[in-house]
Amino acid sequence: MPGTEFFGKEETEGVNEVLTTGCLFRYNHDELRRGIWKARELEAEVCRFTGAGYAHAVSSGSTAVSTALAAAGIGHGDEVIVPPFTYIATIEAVMFAGGLPVFAEVDETLCLSATGILKALTPKTKAVLLVHMCGAAADMDAVMQVIDDHNLILVEDAGQALGAFYKNKSVGLFGRTGAFSFDFFKITTAGEGGLFITDDEQRYKHADSFADHGHDHIGNNRGMENHPIIGFNYRISELHAAVGLEQMRRLPEVIRLNLRNKKIIKDTLGSVSEVSFRRVPDPDGDSATFLNFFLPDTETAGKVMDQFAEDGIGGCNYWYTNMYHFINQWDHVKDLKSAAPLAIHHFGAPQDYHNLDLPVSQEVIGKLISLGIRASWTEDEARKFGENMKRSILKVLR
Numbered sequence: 152m153p154g155t156e157f158f159g160k161e162e163t164e165g166v167n168e169v170l171t172t173g174c175l176f177r178y179n180h181d182e183l184r185r186g187i188w189k190a191r192e193l194e195a196e197v198c199r200f201t202g203a204g205y206a207h208a209v210s211s212g213s214t215a216v217s218t219a220l221a222a223a224g225i226g227h228g229d230e231v232i233v234p235p236f237t238y239i240a241t242i243e244a245v246m247f248a249g250g251l252p253v254f255a256e257v258d259e260t261l262c263l264s265a266t267g268i269l270k271a272l273t274p275k276t277k278a279v280l281l282v283h284m285c286g287a288a289a290d291m292d293a294v295m296q297v298i299d300d301h302n303l304i305l306v307e308d309a310g311q312a313l314g315a316f317y318k319n320k321s322v323g324l325f326g327r328t329g330a331f332s333f334d335f336f337k338i339t340t341a342g343e344g345g346l347f348i349t350d351d352e353q354r355y356k357h358a359d360s361f362a363d364h365g366h367d368h369i370g371n372n373r374g375m376e377n378h379p380i381i382g383f384n385y386r387i388s389e390l391h392a393a394v395g396l397e398q399m400r401r402l403p404e405v406i407r408l409n410l411r412n413k414k415i416i417k418d419t420l421g422s423v424s425e426v427s428f429r430r431v432p433d434p435d436g437d438s439a440t441f442l443n444f445f446l447p448d449t450e451t452a453g454k455v456m457d458q459f460a461e462d463g464i465g466g467c468n469y470w471y472t473n474m475y476h477f478i479n480q481w482d483h484v485k486d487l488k489s490a491a492p493l494a495i496h497h498f499g500a501p502q503d504y505h506n507l508d509l510p511v512s513q514e515v516i517g518k519l520i521s522l523g524i525r526a527s528w529t530e531d532e533a534r535k536f537g538e539n540m541k542r543s544i545l546k547v548l549r
């Protein structure tokens with residue numbers, strides 16, 4: 152969890168600056184805040200780093216995905232292609248937008264594949280919600296070809312991929328709108344927080360209003376602002392933004408250290424012939440938050456995880472059995488269980504969720520183990536960690 156590995160006096164000072172003014176609210180109160188605008192500064196920093204034309208900070212990665220869907224024009228009754236391997240927020244965001252999730256295959260990029268999207272297309276498909284999983288971009292040339300050929304709307308859930316680029320373009324900027332998460336587990340954390348990005352001014356304006364009860368944020372009299380659209384409260388507080396801003400400033404150095412430590416461990420595991428690695432379509436754009444590797448099959452991956460536990464090796468995720476990241480454990484979604492009726496109850500599920508045919512995803516996620524890279528490891532610590540992992544893996548394989 153690189154974000155939390157480097158908390159320092161900068162974060163403390165940033166929060167204290169906000170507390171000293173007493174203005175915890177991101178809008179208005181110009182006199183009280185004495186020129187301190189943390190959310191605005193965070194948005195400017197995200198624009199600078201990603202190259203986005205516009206950024207808007209919100210309360211979480213989940214609300215950033217909701218905002219990205221709304222600003223892209225996705226809503227009631229729209230079929231949206233989604234991956235079966237993601238954090239559950241992706242699917243929830245589609246359902247709460249009134250959309251109908253259609254599950255398609257991921258491949259060894261760990262993201263939706265172009266062939267998977269093609270196979271899942273129906274005459275009603277409106278959009279693809281592409282998730283850039285585990286710190287690296289999807290195969291964007293291939294994905295964009297399908298998006299363009301079929302006139303689809305692309306929205307990017309880059310909740311786990313701030314800092315990832317594909318051919319020098321930041322994730323989140325390939326489609327109409329994109330979203331990042333700044334929750335406690337991400338490469339940059341605000342405690343809780345999220346960022347919406349786009350290059351389209353009108354979509355930015357919609358996001359800006361959508362995330363704050365429709366306010367147009369023109370002028371300095373909040374009670375008298377106009378409301379071009381219906382919105383809700385997805386605002387970030389100045390306290391969270393202050394932390395997120397300092398974390399953004401650390402990001403280039405965190406990525407450098409991630410890449411260094413990931414390479415050390417990858418080189419060590421790479422000497423085991425049965426181990427292979429996630430396909431990263433643009434390795435130069437990897438944020439390197441995870442080393443994702445494959446064992447020959449699901450059974451072996453499960454045994455390796457057991458061996459890691461026995462040998463005291465932490466930090467590895469086995470998503471195949473994780474309750475929140477893989478579809479096999481999402482019975483509540485398949486059963487359409489919700490607190491109150493959703494659009495999907497009215498329209499009906501677009502697929503038979505209990506009998507989905509996703510053999511590639513099952514195989515790929517079954518044999519996948521993801522090690523969370525620690526940026527704070529010294530080179531020596533990374534080397535030792537990799538050697539310990541290799542020893543455990545060989546106990547299972549040999």
Ligand SMILES: Cc1ncc(COP(=O)(O)O)c(C=O)c1O
Binds near residue numbers: 282311343344
């Ligand atoms: C791909 C993805 N999308 C969305 C989210 C939601 O982010 P948050 O926890 O900030 O709401 C996450 C969080 O893990 C995520 O991994």
